[in-house]
Amino acid sequence: MRGASAGLVDLAVNVRSGTPPEWLKARLAASLDTLAAYPDGTGARAAVAAHHGLPVERVLLTAGAAEAFVLIARALEVRRPVVVHPQFTEPEAALRDAGHQVGRVLLRESEGFRLDVDAVPEDADLVVIGNPTNPTSVLHPASDIARLARPGRVLVVDEAFMDAVPGEPEALVGRTDVPGLVVLRSLTKTWGLAGLRVGYVSAAPEVIGLLERAQPLWPVSTPALVAAEGCVSPRAQEEAAEAALAIAADRDHLLAGLAELGSVRVVEGARAPFVLVRVPGDVRGRLRERGFAVRRGDTFPGLGEGWVRVAVRDRGTTDRFLAELGKVVAEG
Structure with missing residues (x-):
């Protein structure tokens, strides 16, 4: 996968390589013949809801x-x-842009960035957490996250990378027994649709109603609706399950190679299609000189200089990356 800079192998972006698949491209191409009509999300919304065993009024595209x-x-x-934190910075940015004063709970490196439920203030009436978390790749137990729920509190769980976890054992998206639960899903990562913009929310009907009223008219385009319906089809889910297993195997290969580099520290228990690594010196800049782009970590609250996020790729790409990283680390 190539990044914006010509010649760089992109290990910074978390979109799965080789996507979108041909069958999805064909569906998107066919949808172009219907662009004269306004988008109708009825079918896609129903398909997403049925996929998670939810009534349609609990889902918003x-x-x-x-x-x-x-x-x-x-x-x-x-x-x-x-x-x-550390996690995806967009939720906090959105809250601040809307005029909110946002508190932070910083998970500790010494504890593997695992969730500490007791660290969340009791009077917080909205809590946002990623699972698995970007950039740490930590998969928190669903039971721990559910313990954050309180009467009068909105609990927002970003599950954008959950479909890359085989079997999705800690998913909350289909749960209706957790008060105040709002779960976000993205279809852009697994299916290579970052440019199309498509995702969905599951929540109680009254919350969905509030969010829907805040949306502009026709917020999701016809091609995006076609993609949403296609990506929850049985065929697509079988492909996604196979991709999750392949990602897990490729991640294990990456982790094994990183373990051989003595001065590189990796956050343990990675379950997402990326890993968080602490490296000595300006490794990121020198890797760019050698043709590899990795995501800087110091822009994530709770991290600092020396942290980088590395996307999981095929073994050939990973082996080339590990060879160059080994040289950079050895140079000091």
Whole structure:
């Protein structure tokens, strides 16, 4: 996968390589013949709801997870929002842009960036957490996250990378027994649709109603709706399950190679299609000189210089990356 800079192998972006698949491209191409009509999300919304065993009134389609964060920030009346970090920075940015004062809970490196439920303030009326978390790749137990639920609290769980976890053992998206639960999903990562913008929210009907009223008219395009319906089809789910297993195997290969580099520290228990690594010196800059782009980590609250996020790729790409990383580390 190539990044914006010509010649760089992109290990910074978390979109799965080799996507979108040909069958999905064909569906998207066919949808172009219907662009004269306004988008109708009825079928896609019903398909997503049925996929998770939910009534349709508990699902809202969005222009990617990013739109969902903005809707939550603008439509829900909260007094003390808290974001659990390190994690994706967009939820906090959306809350601040909407005028909220945002609290932070910083998980500790010494504890493997695992969730500490007791660290979340009791009076927080909106809590945001990623699972598996970007950039740490930590998969928190669903039971621990559910313990964050309180009467009068909105609990937002970003599950954008959950479909890359084989079997999705810690998923909360289909749960209706956790009060205040709002789950976000993205279809852009596994299916290579970052440019199309498509995702969805599951929540109680009254919350979905508030978010929907805050949306502009026709927020999700016809091609994106076609993609959403296609990506929850039985064929697509079988392919996604196979991809998750392949990602897990490729991640194990990457982790094994990183373990052989003595001065490189990896956050343990990675379950997402990326790993968080602590490296000595300006490794990121020198890797760019050698043709590899990795994601800087110091822009994530709770991390600092020396952290980089590395996307999981095929073994050939990973082996070339590990060889160059080994040389850079050896140079000091």
